[in-house]
Amino acid sequence: xxxxxxxxxxxxxxxxxxxxxxxxxxxxxxxxxxxxxxxxxxxxxxxxxxxxxxxxxxxxxxxxxxxxxxxxxxxxxxxxxxxxxxxxxxxxxxxxxxxxxxxxxxxxxxxxxxxxxxxxxxxxxxxxxxxxxxxxxxxxxxxxxxxxxxxxxxxxxxxxxxxxxxxxxxxxxxxxxxxxxxxxxxxxxxxxxxxxxxxxxxxxxxxxxxxxxxxxxxxxxxxxxxxxxxxxxxxxxxxxxxxxxxxxxxxxxxxxxxxxxxxxxxxxxxxxxxxxxxxxxxxxxxxxxxxxxxxxxxxxxxxxxxxxxxxxxxxxxxxxxxxxxxxxxxxxxxxxxxxxxxxxxxxxxxxxxxxxxxxxxxxxxxxxxxxxxx
Ligand code: XIL
Numbered sequence: 162x163x164x165x166x167x168x169x170x171x172x173x174x175x176x177x178x179x180x181x182x183x184x185x186x187x188x189x190x191x192x193x194x195x196x197x198x199x200x201x202x203x204x205x206x207x208x209x210x211x212x213x214x215x216x217x218x219x220x221x222x223x224x225x226x227x228x229x230x231x232x233x234x235x236x237x238x239x240x241x242x243x244x245x246x247x248x249x250x251x252x253x254x255x256x257x258x259x260x261x262x263x264x265x266x267x268x269x270x271x272x273x274x275x276x277x278x279x280x281x282x283x284x285x286x287x288x289x290x291x292x293x294x295x296x297x298x299x300x301x302x303x304x305x306x307x308x309x310x311x312x313x314x315x316x317x318x319x320x321x322x323x324x325x326x327x328x329x330x331x332x333x334x335x336x337x338x339x340x341x342x343x344x345x346x347x348x349x350x351x352x353x354x355x356x357x358x359x360x361x362x363x364x365x366x367x368x369x370x371x372x373x374x375x376x377x378x379x380x381x382x383x384x385x386x387x388x389x390x391x392x393x394x395x396x397x398x399x400x401x402x403x404x405x406x407x408x409x410x411x412x413x414x415x416x417x418x419x420x421x422x423x424x425x426x427x428x429x430x431x432x433x434x435x436x437x438x439x440x441x442x443x444x445x446x447x448x449x450x451x452x453x454x455x456x457x458x459x460x461x462x463x464x465x466x467x468x469x470x471x472x473x474x475x476x477x478x479x480x481x482x483x484x485x486x487x488x489x490x491x492x493x494x495x496x497x498x499x500x501x502x503x504x505x506x507x508x509x510x511x512x513x514x515x516x517x518x519x520x521x522x523x524x525x526x527x528x529x530x531x532x533x534x535x
Pocket of ligand 1: 392442499
């Protein structure tokens with residue numbers, strides 16, 4: 162442990178090294194035996210247009226998720242017409258590097274083409290039509306990667322903040338059983354895949370309780386639910402109490418299910434309002450310079466506070482490593498992050514572990530350091 166600390170302090174002063182430099186510690190090594198450490202990759206990265214990024218990803222991570230490429234609008238933009246190119250490339254990259262893939266996502270109300278929910282006249286599709294489209298989509302996508310994509314996020318964001326079911330076109334068109342149907346179709350397509358429910362703000366007690374009710378209901382019906390995904394799009398002030406985050410891990414583990422942290426990032430920018438906590442893509446706040454204070458660079462003090470916050474989350478994750486299957490960051494570097502455009506467009510955010518220059522930030526080293534205490 163002392164030797165590792167010395168190595169680390171030497172590394173901390175060696176700022177000129179490149180991110181793919183073997184001298185830089187590796188996250189997947191740091192958490193070996195604890196949980197997988199992953200990242201989302203965007204289309205350009207997956208298609209190899211940023212080779213240095215892929216090299217870094219292979220050194221740092223042992224799991225990948227497509228940031229968009231497996232979403233319905235990308236993979237089946239028109240009925241029965243599939244565009245596999247980017248998803249195939251992601252799965253191929255992961256196999257060559259010995260990484261796990263998490264499939265994101267099968268059934269969601271966002272980034273799903275309008276035709277899915279409409280009949281030939283543009284009116285609301287019938288329950289039967291929706292179920293048959295859902296089945297065919299899931300069979301095609303999960304079936305294509307059978308045995309190659311180990312984890313599938315089957316249903317995303319089905320809950321409101323109060324824990325009730327969100328009124329989505331899936332719920333309205335099919336009814337409450339749309340969730341179990343999605344799991345059944347996925348299980349039929351690949352019985353070995355680990356299937357789970359995914360949502361944001363699951364640290365909030367009411368939403369946590371809703372997820373527990375939902376998943377318990379599935380378990381009672383014998384549905385093959387194999388885990389719960391907590392997105393973890395956080396800020397410097399939310400969650401306000403890390404104990405809420407920990408209590409959710411414990412509540413989900415008590416259902417006998419592993420927890421996947423599926424989309425972690427910690428925004429350093431001001432939250433325009435409570436609706437901007439979480440990740441509801443329908444939120445779009447008007448731009449305002451006061452909401453974009455670090456356009457010229459990230460102050461050291463803020464970078465350090467972010468690093469301590471990341472480390473605090475990781476101490477909790479490590480304490481629950483028996484229940485935590487993986488931790489995935491929602492992007493490799495700050496420049497790529499969706500947080501630059503959500504909940505306000507055109508800001509400069511710094512939510513990830515690597516900076517725009519590809520160099521590891523304080524948060525990266527703080528997370529690595531948190532692994533020394535285990
Ligand atoms: C985001 C992507 O990062 C963006 O590139 C895209 O424009 C919108 O979606 N919750 C999810 C993710 O489950 O799929 C979202 O990803 C972020 C919120």
